Amino acid sequence: xxxxxxxxxxxxxxxxxxxxxxxxxxxxxxxxxxxxxxxxxxxxxxxxxxxxxxxxxxxxxxxxxxxxxxxxxxxxxxxxxxxxxxxxxxxxxxxxxxxxxxxxxxxxxxxxxxxxxxxxxxxxxxxxxxxxxxxxxxxxxxxxxxxxxxxxxxxxxxxxxxxxxxxxxxxxxxxxxxxxxxxxxxxxxxxxxxxxxxxxxxxxxxxxxxxxxxxxxxxxxxxxxxxxxxxxxxxxxxxxxxxxxxxxxxxxxxxxxxxxxxxxxxxxxxxxxxxxxxxxxxxxxxxxxxxxxxxxxxxxxxxxxxxxxxxxxxxxxxxxxxxxxxxxxxxxxxxxxxxxxxxxxxxxxxx
Numbered sequence: 001x002x003x004x005x006x007x008x009x010x011x012x013x014x015x016x017x018x019x020x021x022x023x024x025x026x027x028x029x030x031x032x033x034x035x036x037x038x039x040x041x042x043x044x045x046x047x048x049x050x051x052x053x054x055x056x057x058x059x060x061x062x063x064x065x066x067x068x069x070x071x072x073x074x075x076x077x078x079x080x081x082x083x084x085x086x087x088x089x090x091x092x093x094x095x096x097x098x099x100x101x102x103x104x105x106x107x108x109x110x111x112x113x114x115x116x117x118x119x120x121x122x123x124x125x126x127x128x129x130x131x132x133x134x135x136x137x138x139x140x141x142x143x144x145x146x147x148x149x150x151x152x153x154x155x156x157x158x159x160x161x162x163x164x165x166x167x168x169x170x171x172x173x174x175x176x177x178x179x180x181x182x183x184x185x186x187x188x189x190x191x192x193x194x195x196x197x198x199x200x201x202x203x204x205x206x207x208x209x210x211x212x213x214x215x216x217x218x219x220x221x222x223x224x225x226x227x228x229x230x231x232x233x234x235x236x237x238x239x240x241x242x243x244x245x246x247x248x249x250x251x252x253x254x255x256x257x258x259x260x261x262x263x264x265x266x267x268x269x270x271x272x273x274x275x276x277x278x279x280x281x282x283x284x285x286x287x288x289x290x291x292x293x294x295x296x297x298x299x300x301x302x303x304x305x306x307x308x309x310x311x312x313x314x315x316x317x318x319x320x321x322x323x324x325x326x327x328x329x330x331x332x333x334x335x336x337x338x339x340x341x342x343x344x345x346x347x348x349x350x351x
Contacts, residue, residue, distance in 0.1 A: 281337025
């Protein structure tokens with residue numbers, strides 16, 4: 001298991017380095033941040049001051065090296081550098097020209113808001129996490145029972161209808177289903193649903209006295225985001241249960257006179273759950289990392305909307321921070337899924 005985790009960590013580091021190189025290369029083609037921050041009427045002295053303040057006067061390769069140094073848990077900073085105060089680290093070795101610092105990865109501050117990127121990500125990730133888990137919960141609560149029923153009624157009109165709708169749900173693009181659901185339930189049928197086309201988890205009080213939780217704003221984006229995993233869970237549960245229901249131990253359980261619900265949920269379903277666990281883990285990481293367009297369409301404050309806004313404003317620290325954080329979340333969810341799969345399957349555990 002240690003060798004397995006060590007190999008995964010090496011893979012993660014290689015992926016993160018590749019993302020760094022890709023985003024820095026992409027950033028060269030984007031409009032310069034100082035042009036967006038200063039506007040067209042700013043004088044050259046103001047623009048030059050902003051360029052120096054953001055560190056954009058350095059060559060691109062040097063900016064990349066400096067950024068990797070900020071990300072590293074052990075970093076080198078010159079004696080006259082102000083960066084150690086910003087990172088909040090501890091000096092572990094001092095030299096005449098500088099010092100080695102032990103610190104948490106430093107994601108710098110936003111070009112636009114001047115807020116630490118860590119704070120921006122932590123605020124936005126709460127919304128993404130709640131949205132992803134709500135979408136996954138909807139998909140599981142609806143997808144598994146429908147898949148089991150379709151397997152039990154194999155070949156019936158109910159089974160054919162469920163399979164057809166799940167196939168449509170899988171093929172429907174997430175952004176299109178999000179726009180369709182927002183338009184239908186938040187605009188056309190708003191008088192019946194009482195739901196808004198857009199909205200975030202926290203809303204500002206009309207009297208300006210603070211914020212309040214608006215749980216109803218979660219319904220439409222969670223349903224839109226959960227449609228595709230729901231369709232996948234239906235198909236996967238149905239197909240695995242069809243195979244399991246014809247096994248000898250299921251026939252034996254029925255021959256003993258056990259109730260049908262006990263045959264299905266105690267004897268058949270646990271033996272069909274392994275592929276579902278793998279799919280759940282994969283979809284959880286996908287929902288956490290891939291809810292960008294859904295968040296943007298519903299104006300839901302999460303990592304996706306923050307990343308798209310940062311991309312529009314050429315805010316490199318926020319873009320870099322959200323992409324790297326998303327990659328790490330994706331990695332750890334998949335690692336946890338694989339470990340659960342090994343724990344559930346004795347053949348993999350002992351092998």
